[in-house]
Amino acid sequence: MTDLTSFAESLKSEKCEILINSPMSRHTSFRVGGNADIVAIPENIAALCDVIRKAEDSSLPYMVIGNGSNLLVRDCGLRGLVIKTTGMKDEIKVNGNVVSCSAGTSLTRLCNIALESSLSGLEFAYGIPGTVGGAVFMNAGAYGGEMKDVLSSVTHLTPDGRIETVDASELSLSYRKSFYSENSNYTILSAEFTLCDGNKEDIKLKMDDLMGRRKDKQPLEYPSAGSTFKRPEGYFAGALIEQCNLKGFNIRGAEVSEKHAGFVINKDNADASAILELMEHIKETVKKETGVTLEPEVRIIP
Numbered sequence: 060m061t062d063l064t065s066f067a068e069s070l071k072s073e074k075c076e077i078l079i080n081s082p083m084s085r086h087t088s089f090r091v092g093g094n095a096d097i098v099a100i101p102e103n104i105a106a107l108c109d110v111i112r113k114a115e116d117s118s119l120p121y122m123v124i125g126n127g128s129n130l131l132v133r134d135c136g137l138r139g140l141v142i143k144t145t146g147m148k149d150e151i152k153v154n155g156n157v158v159s160c161s162a163g164t165s166l167t168r169l170c171n172i173a174l175e176s177s178l179s180g181l182e183f184a185y186g187i188p189g190t191v192g193g194a195v196f197m198n199a200g201a202y203g204g205e206m207k208d209v210l211s212s213v214t215h216l217t218p219d220g221r222i223e224t225v226d227a228s229e230l231s232l233s234y235r236k237s238f239y240s241e242n243s244n245y246t247i248l249s250a251e252f253t254l255c256d257g258n259k260e261d262i263k264l265k266m267d268d269l270m271g272r273r274k275d276k277q278p279l280e281y282p283s284a285g286s287t288f289k290r291p292e293g294y295f296a297g298a299l300i301e302q303c304n305l306k307g308f309n310i311r312g313a314e315v316s317e318k319h320a321g322f323v324i325n326k327d328n329a330d331a332s333a334i335l336e337l338m339e340h341i342k343e344t345v346k347k348e349t350g351v352t353l354e355p356e357v358r359i360i361p
C-alpha cells in the first residue's frame with residue numbers, strides 16, 4: 060500500500076480537489092460518518108479516470124460516491140480514497156430526444172435541462188437529491204417512474220481500466236438494483252437518456268406537483284438518506300413501521316420521522332451507531348409484530 064500523504068500530493072496536480080482526513084458527515088445527506096483518509100473531487104470525466112487509474116496503480120482502496128444521499132457511513136470512517144463526483148462540470152448535451160451527461164450531474168440539473176428542451180420522461184426524478192451516477196447505480200425511482208424507463212446507455216470504466224458503453228437493457232435494472240450495485244468495482248462515467256417530446260408547461264406542472272408532494276410528505280427539514288428500507292413485496296415499509304407505533308421512536312438523536320415513518324432522520328446530532336441501532340430495532344419490531352422482513356435501502360459503508 061502506498062504512503063497516503065505522497066499519494067494525496069500526487070493527485071493535487073490533477074484537475075481535482077483533494078481533502079485529507081475529511082469527515083464523511085460533510086459528504087453525506089445523513090450528516091454522519093467518520094473521516095475518510097482522502098477525498099478526491101475530480102472536475103471532469105478525464106480527471107475521474109486519472110484518479111482511479113492512480114489509485115489502481117498504487118493498490119489504494121477507493122470508493123466512488125455521488126452526492127452521498129443514499130449512504131450511511133459508519134463512525135470509523137473510510138480508509139483509502141473516496142472519489143466524489145459532484146464537482147464534475149462536463150457539459151450536458153441535448154441531441155433531439157437524447158440527453159447525455161456525466162455521472163456527477165445532479166438529477167435536479169438534468170431535469171431542468173430536459174424541461175428547457177421540452178423533453179418529458181424525467182419528471183419523476185425531480186427532487187431526488189442524487190447524481191446521475193448514484194441514480195443509475197440504485198435505479199432510483201419515485202411516483203411510478205424509475206431510471207430504467209428513460210436510460211438508454213451508460214459509459215463506464217471497467218475494473219481493468221477499459222472505457223465501455225453498454226446498452227441499458229444489459230444493466231439488469233430492477234427495483235433499487237442494477238448491474239453496478241452487484242459489481243461495485245465498475246465506475247459509471249456518463250449516461251444517455253432517451254426522452255419524449257413534451258409540452259414545457261405540462262412538464263413544469265408535473266415537476267412542481269411532485270416537488271410539492273415531497274415537501275408535504277417527507278421530513279426534508281432533517282438530515283436523512285430518504286427511505287431507509289426497501290418496499291417489501293406487497294407492503295409499504297413506512298406503513299408497517301407506523302403500524303408498530305414506532306413514529307417518533309428515538310435512539311440518541313436518531314428518530315423515526317413523525318412526518319413519514321419510512322424515514323429515519325438525524326434529529327439531533329446522532330452518530331452512525333445510533334442510526335444503525337435504530338434501524339436494527341425497527342427491523343426486529345416489524346418482524347416480530349408483522350412477520351415482514353425489512354431490508355435496508357440505504358447503503359451501509361463500510
Ligand SMILES: Cc1cc2nc3c(=O)[nH]c(=O)nc-3n(C[C@H](O)[C@H](O)[C@H](O)COP(=O)(O)OP(=O)(O)OC[C@H]3O[C@@H](n4cnc5c(N)ncnc54)[C@H](O)[C@@H]3O)c2cc1C
Nearest residue numbers: 125126127128129189190192193194196199200201247285
Ligand atoms: C430526502 C431524500 C429523498 C430521497 N428520495 C428518493 C426517491 O424518491 N427515490 C429514490 O430512488 N431515492 C431517493 N433518495 C435516495 C437517493 O437520493 C438516491 O438513491 C440517489 O440515487 C443516490 O444518488 P447519490 O448521487 O447521492 O449516490 P450516493 O448516495 O453517493 O451513492 C449511492 C451508491 O452509488 C454508488 N455510486 C455513486 N456514483 C457512482 C459512480 N459514478 N460510479 C459507480 N458507483 C457510483 C456509490 O458507491 C453508492 O454505493 C432520497 C434521499 C433523500 C435524502
